[in-house]
Amino acid sequence: RMKSGDIKASIEIPPDFGADIKRGRPAFVSAWIDGAMPFRAETIRGYLEGTHQLYLSDPAVKTTQPQAASPVNVEIRFKYNQAFDSIYAMAPSTIALLLALFPAILMALAVVREKELGSITNLYVTPVTRLEFLLGKQLPYVAVALVNFAVMYVMAIVLFRVPLKGALLPLLVGTFVYVFTTTGFGMLISTFCRTQIAALFGTAILTVLPATQFSGMLVPVSSLSGVARVIGMGFPMTYYRPITVGTFTKGLGFADVGADILVLLVFIPVLTGLSLLMLPKQER
Numbered sequence: 001r002m003k004s005g006d007i008k009a010s011i012e013i014p015p016d017f018g019a020d021i022k023r024g025r026p027a028f029v030s031a032w033i034d035g036a037m038p039f040r041a042e043t044i045r046g047y048l049e050g051t052h053q054l055y056l057s058d059p060a061v062k063t064t065q066p067q068a069a070s071p072v073n074v075e076i077r078f079k080y081n082q083a084f085d086s087i088y089a090m091a092p093s094t095i096a097l098l099l100a101l102f103p104a105i106l107m108a109l110a111v112v113r114e115k116e117l118g119s120i121t122n123l124y125v126t127p128v129t130r131l132e133f134l135l136g137k138q139l140p141y142v143a144v145a146l147v148n149f150a151v152m153y154v155m156a157i158v159l160f161r162v163p164l165k166g167a168l169l170p171l172l173v174g175t176f177v178y179v180f181t182t183t184g185f186g187m188l189i190s191t192f193c194r195t196q197i198a199a200l201f202g203t204a205i206l207t208v209l210p211a212t213q214f215s216g217m218l219v220p221v222s223s224l225s226g227v228a229r230v231i232g233m234g235f236p237m238t239y240y241r242p243i244t245v246g247t248f249t250k251g252l253g254f255a256d257v258g259a260d261i262l263v264l265l266v267f268i269p270v271l272t273g274l275s276l277l278m279l280p281k282q283e284r
Contacts, residue, residue, distance in 0.1 A: 035078030036249045038086045040220065045076055080250050091156045092244035093217050096178075098152065100237045101207050103145040103179055104186030108199040110137050111190035130276050138183050145179035156248070166247035170254045170261070174243040177264045181236040182207075184271030191278035210235040217241060239263045 012030040014020075020027040031048050035041045081088045111134075128136075156162045164171070186203055193199040212218060214232035221232040232238050239260040246252035 031076045032079050033076060035081035035084055036245055037089050038081065038084050041078065041081075041084070048076060087160055088162055088249050089245060091160050091162045092248040093241055095149065095152045095156065096215075096237050096241045096244050097208075097211050097217065099145055099149060099175070099179055099240075100182050100185075100211050101204065102148065103141055103182045104189070104207050105200060105203045106144065107138060107141045107183040107186030108190040108193065108203045109196050110141065111187060112193050112196050112199040115194060116196060130279055131272070134187055134272065134275055134279070138180075138187060141183050141186075142176075142179050145183065146176065149175050149179070162248055164248055165251035167253045168247075170252070170257050171243065171247045174240060174247075174257060174261050174264065177261055177268070178236060178240040178243075181264055181267040181271065184268060184275065185236065187275045188271050188278070191275055211237045214238070215241060236264055236267050 010032050012032065014028070017027050017029070033041045033044050033048075078084060157164065185207070189203050189206060190199055193202055210231050214224060214228055215221065215235050215237040216232070217237075221229065221238055224232050243252075243257045243260055246257055250256075
């Protein structure tokens with residue numbers, strides 16, 4: 001059995017395989033590949049076919065007697081996404097990417113706009129605490145992000161015809177927690193920015209780069225090392241993408257994605273606490 005990130009492959013050998021070989025009867029070996037992420041599955045498929053060809057070219061296998069058929073047949077089966085259509089992987093992953101980008105940008109702009117207009121000074125003449133101020137800014141954009149998710153979910157189901165094979169409730173719970181983390185990420189970035197332009201570009205760069213390169217969307221996080229792996233493990237999309245892809249493509253439920261939801265829950269107090277610590281330092 002092989003595993004690369006959340007992509008798995010296994011080879012099944014029947015119990016009577018050896019007996020069939022000894023008696024000269026046809027024998028079959030099944031190779032099952034997780035096709036939820038087509039590009040990675042295609043790589044595993046290439047390795048399997050290469051191993052097969054290497055076996056056929058082995059001098060120990062060849063004989064001087066002509067053979068009518070290949071001595072070994074390799075049949076490849078995809079456990080998920082049998083049609084091997086990339087839309088079944090890209091649609092859920094794109095939902096995760098967009099929910100990481102736009103809520104973070106909107107949240108960052110909301111706080112920085114208060115700095116540019118000077119209205120953030122009202123915070124110091126009112127009984128509103130810093131936590132209440134940040135949560136008051138965050139909650140509307142959480143609601144906007146949930147509306148965006150509903151639109152993208154309908155588009156995936158109706159327009160792109162990507163069926164939801166798993167339960168809807170784990171996906172909704174994971175999304176609700178995830179948008180809290182992405183808006184919290186934008187809130188943290190806003191504490192370092194003075195202008196809306198800086199907040200816009202800073203949030204876009206600090207969101208798109210980890211989301212596409214280090215969160216498992218293109219390259220498995222398990223294959224990363226060093227700083228790249230640290231960035232991947234510290235970015236919320238790394239834990240939300242398995243929820244979307246898993247519920248849409250693999251039919252996963254709470255038992256399978258519960259650990260990822262718990263990790264996302266940890267991001268909320270961490271990001272909020274860091275924002276509370278950084279905000280007054282920037283305003284003194």
